[in-house]
Amino acid sequence: MxxxxxxxxxxxxxxxxxxxxxxxxxxxxxxxxxxxxxxxYLNLEFIFSSPEDMGRHGGIFSTIIGTIFLVLLSIFIATPLGVGTAIFLTEYTKESWFTKIIRFGVESLAGIPSILYGLFGFIFFVVKLGMGWSLMAGVLTITIMILPTIIRTSEEAVKTVPRNLRIVSYSLSATKWETVTKVVLPSAGPGILTGIMLSVGRAVGETAAVIFTMGSSLRLPTSLMDSGRTMAVHFYILAREGISMEKAYATALVLVLSILFINIIAYYIMNKVTSKYS
Amino acid sequence: MDIKIRTEELRLSFGKREILKGVTVDVYKNKITGFMGPAGSGKSSLISIMNRMIDFEENATISGRVFIDGEDILDGEIDEVHLRRRVGMVFAVPIPLPRSIFDNIAYGPRLKNKNSGRELRSLVQESLKKAFLWDEVKDRLNSSALKLSGGQQQRLCLARTLALEPEIILLDEPCSGLDPISTAKIEEALNELKKEYTIVLVSNNTKQIARITDYAAFFYMGTLIEYGTTEKVFTNPSERKTEDYIQGKFG
Structure with a gap:
């Protein structure tokens, strides 16, 4: 049948x-x-007061600040580096053994478990360079960790920009750099943003690499050399050590809501930008 | 008559494939010169050397010389960005940049730091008028260029090239995908434009070459077979191949 x-x-x-x-x-x-x-358990006091008694009481203000600084600084460093690398690979070089090695390296780095980045960060930044457990060591480690994602997604985004648009730009007397900044990057913007958002997600949710490099101090970090704790690490410690499941879930909720919030803001901004270029 | 562009023994090959086999041709100032020939005759490649857009093709080897106003543009010293302002180009497929109509036309001028509002606006307006597009778009300069019809997009591309204030305009089969009315509008525009510009029109359409060019060149397999005034080439061609092509026996 x-x-x-x-x-x-x-x-x-x-x-x-x-x-x-x-x-x-x-x-x-x-x-x-x-x-x-x-x-x-979530209220304004929880958000704006500092943790007490290892997090059993009080809020999570210092961990929110720790998360914001860690994520923002890492993204600010990794984005120009990553997008720059992607532009270099696609626009400024021809395929050769050199680009193949870079690309192979990036692919491999993207697949490494984050705890290895943590270990590297600990050995290199914390111990060798003497930064100690600090926001600085955390930022640099997370930067290295998210860089492969940003490079790969940016490269894919840049590659999808039609060659015709570049040719037209050159024919209108644009230099290579003008073509990259005025035609290629605006068209690749949404794709690049996707990579950045994925990286934000990874950085916000990271625990292993952060504990190894930034430590887990509950005090409010006031300088780059201070140790600090992120919300994800806080959640992990609260739950793992059985300190307070209520506070752990409230922390997780703040984490989830902030990722949602960041996404909405990012796509709103991107819509504004892309509507100008369509 | 002033010679604007002169090529001397121009050869081009992609790897081992020879595209141009020693082309020597003069293009006269303020005339429309038509390059015709079947696919693969090298006519499009020839004009893409004239503004060095050929640089973006991989493993192209060029020998011979190309002079514009007596200056060799294949010389390594030449500034190709500056050259492309002097020698504008319109491609076969209209390629609007993904932005507004105004921003498309203003793309070239802005690169030259012409940003001042009034000057830029009048340049955009003038360019659109010269390309016979102004009346159709004057009320929606800020809407996306991608929303225009194919024929309008091609006139937009012409206007965008004009906004560079070039001396020469190269058109690579600009009407190949257009309907007869759009084609007529472009031809009308070109006829006006030749007063100010030197125009080279590459076309497969022999009727179009006959209609609007002053000089016509016939290329076959990378060789210039015949070149002369359009009237002479079309009424009394000296080569058999030219005659066959014009009569549509091959092509």
Whole structure:
């Protein structure tokens, strides 16, 4: 008996629907659990007061500040470096053994578990360069950790910009740099932003590499050489050491909400930019 | 008559493939010169040498000389960015940049630091008028150039080239994808433009070459077969190949 193509079509459609709902369902379930477990303990005081008694009481203000500084500084350093590398690889060199080695290195680095970055950061920044457990060592380690992601996504984004647009730009008497800044980067913007957002996510959620390099001090960091704690690390320690599951879930909720918030802001800004270039 | 562009024994090859086999041709100032010939005759490659856009093709080898106003533009000393301001180009496929109509036209002038509002606006307006597009877009200069029709986009590309204030305009089969009305508008524009500019038109369309050019050159397999006034080439060609091509026996 032949199965009719229409029947297959229906089955496939139902199957794909199920898969999509399943994926989204898991996501919603996770967020829901965090929300219900965390929201009773979440209030302004929790956000704006400092942790007391290892986090058993008080809020998470110092860890919010620690997270913001760590993520922002890492992104600020990694983005120009990563986008620059991507531009170099795609626009300023021809394919050669040299670019292949760089690309191979980047691919390999992207697959390394974060704890190895942590170990490297500890040995090199914390011990060898004598930075101690500090925001600085954390920022540099996280920068190295997210760099491969930014390079790869930026390179993919830059490659999708049609060659025709570059040719037109050159024919209108633009130099290479003018073409890169006025045509290539605006067109590749959304793709590059995706890479940055992925990196923000990784940096916000990172624990292993951060504990090794930035330490886990609960005091508010006031300089780059201070140790500090991020929300993810705080959550990990609260839960792992059984200090306070309530505070742990409330911390996780702040973490999730801030990632959501950052995403919304980023895509809002990107929409503004891309509407100018379409 | 003034010679604007002169090529001497110009040879071009991509790897081992010879595209131009020693082309010597003069392009006269304030005339429309048509380059025609079947696909692979080298006519498009020839004009892309004239503003050094050929530089973006991989493993192209060029020998011979190309003079513009007596200056050799294949000389290593030449500033190709400056050259491309003097020698503008319109491509076969209209390629608007993903931005507004105004910003498309202003792209070239802004690179030259012409940013002042009034000067820039009048340059944009003038360029659009010269390309016979102004009336159709004057109310929506800030809307996306991608929303224009194909024919409008090609006139936008012409206007964008004009905004560079070039001396020479190279057109590489500019009407190949356009309807007859759009084609007519472009031809009308070119006829006006030759008073101020030297124009080289590459086209597969022999009728178009006959309609609007002053001089016509016929290329075949990288060789210039025949060159003369359009009238002479079309009414009394001296080469058999030219005659066959014009009559549509091959091409």
């Amino acid at each position: 032949r199965i009719s193509p229409n029947f297959v079509d229906k089955i496939v459609k139902i199957g794909l629907n199920f898969q999509a709902f399943f994926t989204v369902g898991i996501l919603i379930a996770i967020v829901a659990v965090i929300f219900f477990k965390g929201s009773p």
